[in-house]
Amino acid sequence: xxxxxxxxxxxxxxxxxxxxxxxxxxAAREDPNTxxxxxxxWLFVGLFIVAGVFLxxxxxxxxxxxxxxxxxxxxxxxxxKGMK
Amino acid sequence: MDKPVANQSNIRxxxxxxxxxxxxxxxxxxxxxxxxxIMTNGRxxxxxxxxxxxxxxxxxxILGCGMLMCMLTGGNIDLSCGAFVCLLGALGGMMMVHWxxxxxxxxxxxxxxxxxxxxxxxxxxxxxxVPPWIATLAGYLAFRGLGTAxxxxxxxxxxxFNNNQEFLSIxxxxxxxxxxxxxxxxxxxxxxxxxxLVILLVFRNRAVRLKKGYEVDQIGMDVAKSALSAAAIxxxxxxxxxxxxxxxALVWVGAVVLFYSFITSKTxxxxxFYVVGGNIEAAxxxxxxxxxxxxxxxxxxxxLTSIAAMTxxxxxxxxxxxxxxxxxxxxxxxxxxxxxxxxxxxxxVLGMVIGATLIGVINLGxxxxxxxxxxxxxxxxxxxxxxxxxxxxxKKKAK
Numbered sequence: 307x308x309x310x311x312x313x314x315x316x317x318x319x320x321x322x323x324x325x326x327x328x329x330x331x332x333a334a335r336e337d338p339n340t341x342x343x344x345x346x347x348w349l350f351v352g353l354f355i356v357a358g359v360f361l362x363x364x365x366x367x368x369x370x371x372x373x374x375x376x377x378x379x380x381x382x383x384x385x386x387k388g389m390k
Numbered sequence: 391m392d393k394p395v396a397n398q399s400n401i402r403x404x405x406x407x408x409x410x411x412x413x414x415x416x417x418x419x420x421x422x423x424x425x426x427x428i429m430t431n432g433r434x435x436x437x438x439x440x441x442x443x444x445x446x447x448x449x450x451x452i453l454g455c456g457m458l459m460c461m462l463t464g465g466n467i468d469l470s471c472g473a474f475v476c477l478l479g480a481l482g483g484m485m486m487v488h489w490x491x492x493x494x495x496x497x498x499x500x501x502x503x504x505x506x507x508x509x510x511x512x513x514x515x516x517x518x519x520v521p522p523w524i525a526t527l528a529g530y531l532a533f534r535g536l537g538t539a540x541x542x543x544x545x546x547x548x549x550x551f552n553n554n555q556e557f558l559s560i561x562x563x564x565x566x567x568x569x570x571x572x573x574x575x576x577x578x579x580x581x582x583x584x585x586x587l588v589i590l591l592v593f594r595n596r597a598v599r600l601k602k603g604y605e606v607d608q609i610g611m612d613v614a615k616s617a618l619s620a621a622a623i624x625x626x627x628x629x630x631x632x633x634x635x636x637x638x639a640l641v642w643v644g645a646v647v648l649f650y651s652f653i654t655s656k657t658x659x660x661x662x663f664y665v666v667g668g669n670i671e672a673a674x675x676x677x678x679x680x681x682x683x684x685x686x687x688x689x690x691x692x693x694l695t696s697i698a699a700m701t702x703x704x705x706x707x708x709x710x711x712x713x714x715x716x717x718x719x720x721x722x723x724x725x726x727x728x729x730x731x732x733x734x735x736x737x738x739v740l741g742m743v744i745g746a747t748l749i750g751v752i753n754l755g756x757x758x759x760x761x762x763x764x765x766x767x768x769x770x771x772x773x774x775x776x777x778x779x780x781x782x783x784x785k786k787k788a789k
Binding site for chain 2: 309310311312313315316317318319320323324327330331334337340341342347350354357361364
């Protein structure tokens with residue numbers, strides 16, 4: 307487990323949380339006590355969805371890059387003299 | 391002991407840009423506080439606001455210390471702490487209210503459950519090598535369901551602690567209680583003593599660094615740092631002195647924060663957390679038992695979650711199925727906003743405390759200006775997003 311992978315998990319969790327906040331904002335649209343206008347609500351829902359998806363994609367790319375680095379490190383070295 | 395000697399080569403030149411960057415979060419905290427004080431017509435500056443800030447955010451400081459130790463080991467997190475708070479609250483309610491167990495035994499039992507869970511989690515992560523986010527995700531999903539099932543014995547799906555004054559006084563009471571509005575002298579004296587200790591520590595630290603030949607800031611900087619820190623402590627304790635006394639939550643938070651400050655800055659094992667987070671292979675080759683460090687990080691987190699559960703349940707005087715909701719995100723936010731690196735190896739308890747206080751001030755300020763709960767969610771989301779974007783950009787810059 308390298309630090310890059312862990313960082314990707316953290317970014318993924320934050321991205322997921324932003325999507326969850328977007329859902330909470332959307333779910334609260336029927337709340338009679340709210341002072342948030344529908345236009346403002348949809349703006350923030352949209353922003354959080356975009357930010358959440360962006361972070362999830364970023365996290366996935368970081369994870370893939372971390373896996374590639376790890377595989378490169380673990381790859382057995384090529385035999386330079388071709389003795390095998 | 392040789393008298394420490396300051397020569398020109400030891401004295402760091404004052405650099406305003408670097409000073410601003412180093413203390414950016416602190417400056418932002420002060421500005422946000424001033425902003426909300428103006429917006430609330432001074433209500434944020436009242437004694438009961440200070441007490442509310444501490445009582446409402448005690449769990450963030452406590453869980454933040456645990457999350458800091460996990461993140462230091464390489465950006466690892468614990469997603470189960472919020473749900474574990476719910477489960478422990480339910481179990482505490484069953485023990486103290488339904489089964490009639492004594493307060494002391496119940497507290498010990500809850501801490502023991504935390505230890506057992508921490509050992510299991512630490513072993514799974516450190517020795518079986520299950521990724522932490524998967525291991526703790528299992529807890530996140532399972533514990534809330536379990537807690538809700540336990541609370542189902544009550545028709546209201548919650549257990550009240552109103553008859554357990556002993557338990558409530560330990561975790562959400564007030565020390566040296568006096569009527570609100572009258573000056574509480576013990577509280578003020580504690581503040582003055584704490585301020586004096588901080589000043590002493592700053593100059594003792596300076597003397598030790600000079601003696602060892604390390605770089606130190608200019609004397610004016612240390613004077614300003616100690617004076618501002620002392621002033622902040624005295625202000626907080628002065629305000630609490632008029633709010634009825636010292637909240638026991640502050641005692642718990644203070645003890646946890648001071649303990650982890652000491653561990654992370656003055657002990658070998660504390661440095662090992664940084665080393666493991668910085669480069670785990672180098673740490674292992676240097677003789678650091680990396681598996682043990684990971685095990686300790688998660689055991690430690692579980693114990694702190696037990697303490698946070700007791701402070702939370704005590705504050706609400708009840709255990710309910712919603713207890714601990716999003717606590718893990720609050721702890722992660724406090725760490726990320728406070729400058730703890732998402733890759734591990736960097737971050738301080740003081741940074742986490744500043745991050746937690748900033749988020750607490752924002753939450754309290756929004757509540758006091760009667761901001762719609764939906765706008766509060768928006769602000770929470772943006773604060774966390776800004777912290778993560780800052781982390782991504784600083785990583786790119788470092789490359």
